Amino acid sequence: MAGLLFHSIDVKPKFNMSSFPLDKFRALLDYLKRNNAAATTVSECGMRNAECGTQNALSTVITFDDGLLSFYENAYPLLEEKNIKVTLFPVAGLLGKTGGWDVMGRTSHISAPVLREIASTGHEIGSHSLTHANLVWLDNRELMKELRDSKDILEDVTGMPVKSLSFPFGSWNRRVWDAAKSAGYLYAAAYRGHRRAPTEMLPVLGAYRFDSVEDIIERISPNPSISKTLAGIMSHFSKGTPIVKFRKEYVEFPGWQRS
Ligand SMILES: [Zn+2]
Numbered sequence: 366m367a368g369l370l371f372h373s374i375d376v377k378p379k380f381n382m383s384s385f386p387l388d389k390f391r392a393l394l395d396y397l398k399r400n401n402a403a404a405t406t407v408s409e410c411g412m413r414n415a416e417c418g419t420q421n422a423l424s425t426v427i428t429f430d431d432g433l434l435s436f437y438e439n440a441y442p443l444l445e446e447k448n449i450k451v452t453l454f455p456v457a458g459l460l461g462k463t464g465g466w467d468v469m470g471r472t473s474h475i476s477a478p479v480l481r482e483i484a485s486t487g488h489e490i491g492s493h494s495l496t497h498a499n500l501v502w503l504d505n506r507e508l509m510k511e512l513r514d515s516k517d518i519l520e521d522v523t524g525m526p527v528k529s530l531s532f533p534f535g536s537w538n539r540r541v542w543d544a545a546k547s548a549g550y551l552y553a554a555a556y557r558g559h560r561r562a563p564t565e566m567l568p569v570l571g572a573y574r575f576d577s578v579e580d581i582i583e584r585i586s587p588n589p590s591i592s593k594t595l596a597g598i599m600s601h602f603s604k605g606t607p608i609v610k611f612r613k614e615y616v617e618f619p620g621w622q623r624s
Contacts (some may be wrong), residue, residue, distance in 0.1 A: 366425065366426070366567075366585070366587065367425065367530050367567075367568045367569065367570050367584070368407070368410075368424070368425055368426035368427065368428050368554060368567050368568065368569035368570070368585075369428065369431050369567040369569060369570060369571075369572050370386070370428050370429075370430060370531075370554070370556055370570065370571050370572065371383075371385055371390075371427065371428070371430075371440070371572050372385075372429065372431055372433065372434040372478065373385065373433050373436070373437055373472070374386075374387050374390050374429075374435055374436065374439040375387060375439060376439060377454065377498065378574050381574070382573045383571070383573060383574070384473070384574055384576050385572055385573070385574060385576075386556050386574070387439050387440075387443075389543060389576075389577070389578055390439075390440060390443065392394075392444055392578045393449075393572075393578050393581060393582075394443060394444070394447050394449055395423065396509065396578060396582065397449065398447050398449065401590045402425060403425060403426075403427060403450075405426055405450070405451040405453070406426065406450055406452045406488070406489035406529075407426055407489060407491060407529040407552050407553075407554050407563050407567055408452070408482060408489055408491075408528045408529050408551070408552050409489075410426050410552075410567055411528075411551060411552035411567065412527070414573055414614050424558060424570075425585045425592065426451075426452065426567060427449065427451040427452070427553075428451065428452045428453075428454065428531065428554050428569055429452070429453045429454065430454050430493055431453060431454070431455065431456055431472070431493060431497075432454065432456055432459070432460070432474050432475050432480070432493065433453025433472050433473065433474060433475070434472075434473040434475055435472075435473075436475065436477050437479050437483065438515040438599055441483060442469055443566070444488070444600040445486060450487050450488050450489070451488050451489075452489040452490075452491055452494060452529060452554070453480075453483060453488055453489070453490055453491070454491045454493035454529075454531035454554070455474065455475065455480060455488075455490070455492075455493060455519065456493050456494060456495070456496065456515075456533075457493075457494070457514065457515035457516075457518040457519050458495040458496045458514075458515070458518070459496075459497070460473040460474060460475065460477050460480060460518070460522070461474065461475070461476035461477060462474050467479045470575060473588075476578060477522045478522060478599050480519075480522050481522055481523055481524075484522075484523035484524075484525055485523075486597050487499050489529065490519055490523050490525065490527060491519075491527060491528065491529035491530055491531060491552075491554070492515040492516050492519055492527055492529075492531070492550070492613060493515075493530075493531045493532075493533060494511045494512070494515050494530075494532075494533050495510065495511045495514045495515040496511065496517070498511050498533060499533060499534050499536045500512075500532055500533065500536060500537065500541045501536050501537065501538050501541055503555075506508075507546070508540075508541065508544050509544060509548060512530070512544060512545055512548040512550070513548050515527075516549060516550070525551075526551055527549075527552065528549075528550065528551045529551065529552040529553060530545050530550045530552070530553045530554075531552065531553065531554045531556070531569075532553065532555070534555070535555070535556030535557035535558075536557070536586045537553070537555065537558060538540050538558075542563070542566075545607050549609070551565065552565050552566070552567065553565065553567070554567050554569045555564070555567065555568055556569050556570075556571065569583065579616075
């Protein structure tokens with residue numbers, strides 16, 4: 366199975382590929398809910414491993430990187446209403462701050478009390494590092510600081526163990542994952558390098574501004590014939606979808622992607 370990676374849910378999407386429209390997010394959640402397909406969190410999935418999402422059933426894990434305020438304002442109320450649990454990966458050193466590595470502008474991050482509230486309602490909180498550093502570039506000392514300090518901060522704030530990690534920019538290698546395991550992480554969401562990912566990593570696929578709900582269902586579907594049927598069922602959700610479509614494969618383009 367594959368998980369889905371979101372960053373920001375916005376009523377009026379910003380000029381940014383990772384700003385996902387609220388109305389489409391609602392349609393996706395409705396679909397997943399009706400099909401009992403918004404399975405679980407990254408850690409629960411990791412613990413159940415092979416049983417996480419049966420091979421023939423559509424099932425996914427929803428993840429959010431960065432811990433943006435727009436998650437709390439727009440996505441969280443909907444998720445609570447539909448009782449769908451997700452895994453949120455905040456940048457631990459940016460809680461309550463405005464910051465950004467995004468060329469499209471600075472972004473607001475959720476505060477510690479808000480994060481505590483989110484954790485208390487059953488969503489998993491994992492780490493997305495301390496400063497959103499590209500972990501593969503760091504020396505061992507810096508790497509361990511990003512991994513350990515972020516875990517400590519998030520555990521202090523939530524009062525719960527932090528078991529999972531999402532790599533900033535999706536950037537990881539064997540050294541980074543070995544270091545993460547030694548820092549106490551058990552699971553990871555991997556946005557890149559799916560083929561070489563160990564079993565404790567859940568592959569996640571990006572959901573972008575111009576994706577239709579059918580595009581997303583198809584992307585996470587284990588069975589293309591099922592997904593074709595779904596695409597037909599889902600066609601009414603595509604009303605209002607922009608005609609402009611980007612190719613399915615992710616294309617590296619400056620400013621498009623924060624993972
Ligand atoms: Zn990120």
